[in-house]
Amino acid sequence: MAGMLSKRADRALETTDFLGSYLLQALGNAYNPIDNPKGIVNLGTVENKTCEDLWIKKIGELAPLIADKMSLYYCNFSGFEFLRRNIGTFLARKLDLPKPLDPQEIVLQDGVTGILNAAALAIGDEGDTILCVTPSFGRFRNDIEDVAGVRFYEVPMFEERDKGDAAEFHLNVIEKYYRKAIDEGHNVRGLILCNPQNPTGKVYSKQEVGTLLKFCARKKIHILVDEIFALSCHEKTKFTSVLQCDIPDPSRTHFMWGFSKDLSLSGFRCGMLYSKNARLINHLRKSSAYGTISAPTQIMLNAIISDTEWLDRVYLPTYRKRLQENLEFIRGWLKRHSIPFYCGSAGGFIWVNLTKFLPKKTYEEELALFERLLKGGLYICPGKEMFSPYPGWFRITFSVQKDRLAEGLRRIENKILSTWL
Numbered sequence: 422m423a424g425m426l427s428k429r430a431d432r433a434l435e436t437t438d439f440l441g442s443y444l445l446q447a448l449g450n451a452y453n454p455i456d457n458p459k460g461i462v463n464l465g466t467v468e469n470k471t472c473e474d475l476w477i478k479k480i481g482e483l484a485p486l487i488a489d490k491m492s493l494y495y496c497n498f499s500g501f502e503f504l505r506r507n508i509g510t511f512l513a514r515k516l517d518l519p520k521p522l523d524p525q526e527i528v529l530q531d532g533v534t535g536i537l538n539a540a541a542l543a544i545g546d547e548g549d550t551i552l553c554v555t556p557s558f559g560r561f562r563n564d565i566e567d568v569a570g571v572r573f574y575e576v577p578m579f580e581e582r583d584k585g586d587a588a589e590f591h592l593n594v595i596e597k598y599y600r601k602a603i604d605e606g607h608n609v610r611g612l613i614l615c616n617p618q619n620p621t622g623k624v625y626s627k628q629e630v631g632t633l634l635k636f637c638a639r640k641k642i643h644i645l646v647d648e649i650f651a652l653s654c655h656e657k658t659k660f661t662s663v664l665q666c667d668i669p670d671p672s673r674t675h676f677m678w679g680f681s682k683d684l685s686l687s688g689f690r691c692g693m694l695y696s697k698n699a700r701l702i703n704h705l706r707k708s709s710a711y712g713t714i715s716a717p718t719q720i721m722l723n724a725i726i727s728d729t730e731w732l733d734r735v736y737l738p739t740y741r742k743r744l745q746e747n748l749e750f751i752r753g754w755l756k757r758h759s760i761p762f763y764c765g766s767a768g769g770f771i772w773v774n775l776t777k778f779l780p781k782k783t784y785e786e787e788l789a790l791f792e793r794l795l796k797g798g799l800y801i802c803p804g805k806e807m808f809s810p811y812p813g814w815f816r817i818t819f820s821v822q823k824d825r826l827a828e829g830l831r832r833i834e835n836k837i838l839s840t841w842l
């Protein structure tokens with residue numbers, strides 16, 4: 422009943438909660454070839470399940486480390502200094518930065534989700550606006566709206582007729598939507614850039630990122646750059662981090678990364694924000710009391726991030742090899758079935774055009790197709806949840822175990838291809 426709770430709670434309850442409804446169904450009845458063969462195959466959530474064997478072994482080896490007094494008590498809420506230092510060193514090495522990131526400029530919380538929520542609270546007042554190039558990761562909207570009450574403003578970059586690059590970057594589109602937002606009375610405080618982009622896998626070039634940095638500096642708005650897939654690029658892709666660019670407005674440029682994607686550890690819950698803005702960092706440190714990563718988790722993560730030999734020689738090459746194999750498998754399958762798709766250069770997901778299977782090009786029909794697939798035992802993510810400006814697009818995650826991927830695609834064959842005239 423509206424009014425019983427705060428206006429904030431009512432507002433948060435009104436925003437779509439796709440995860441809370443359909444995803445929980447998929448998780449609650451997860452497919453397993455032995456115990457639950459009729460369960461739901463999840464090719465909707467972006468997780469990396471290609472290296473479970475390596476991680477289970479590694480975590481088993483590291484588990485004794487948490488039998489330490491440090492695990493028992495309160496720790497620095499925004500992350501142990503040694504963990505922040507080691508993450509800063511790891512990222513500098515992987516992103517080709519001239520020197521390690523300063524641990525004093527890093528804050529850790531329990532996921533990029535929490536960090537973005539905290540950053541939105543810090544840079545926008547209730548009713549202010551943050552722009553986001555769309556299609557984009559659907560939760561961005563919840564992350565800035567639910568608690569902070571900061572409005573999410575879509576900048577649709579995706580032109581359906583532009584089959585060559587479904588995510589091509591156009592500064593004039595950003596300028597146009599910035600102007601439109603201002604004309605509509607929005608107080609624009611920032612822009613979210615996800616690079617590599619989810620759901621398209623687009624990798625923005627150094628030049629594109631530089632152009633956006635200059636745009637945000639000119640407008641005096643913050644830019645929050647989420648590089649959570651920075652180490653998940655496909656073969657031969659050159660990725661340039663925002664931290665390698667000339668940054669015209671360092672106090673309004675903030676970098677985010679986490680363990681959930683590149684390192685497969687979404688269950689560990691750890692995300693970071695790095696910024697030269699000391700006031701923002703201090704604010705996030707205070708808010709870390711509400712999103713602290715447990716001490717045992719931090720101890721484990723520290724052991725992982727410091728094990729450069731294992732990460733460089735075992736985990737990362739295996740991950741990239743398996744990602745590539747799965748990508749080739751799904752690309753081959755899509756081509757064989759004449760299903761158009763856009764595949765960027767990173768991430769374990771592909772942006773697939775199922776428009777031809779919709780009786781009418783509407784979001785209702787997109788949802789109906791999604792529900793038909795779910796009933797048939799397959800969960801994939803509909804484009805509307807990622808602000809696709811056109812109905813009929815879906816994101817399919819392929820960074821899963823090979824048998825799950827094959828089974829999921831078989832269910833598309835059974836549920837739509839076999840009945841499609």
Ligand SMILES: Cc1ncc(COP(=O)(O)O)c(C=O)c1O
Nearest residue numbers: 467532533534558619679681692
């Ligand atoms: C682009 C992007 N950012 C952030 C997140 C959330 O990350 P975390 O698990 O660190 O909260 C996701 C998860 O899918 C994502 O795709």
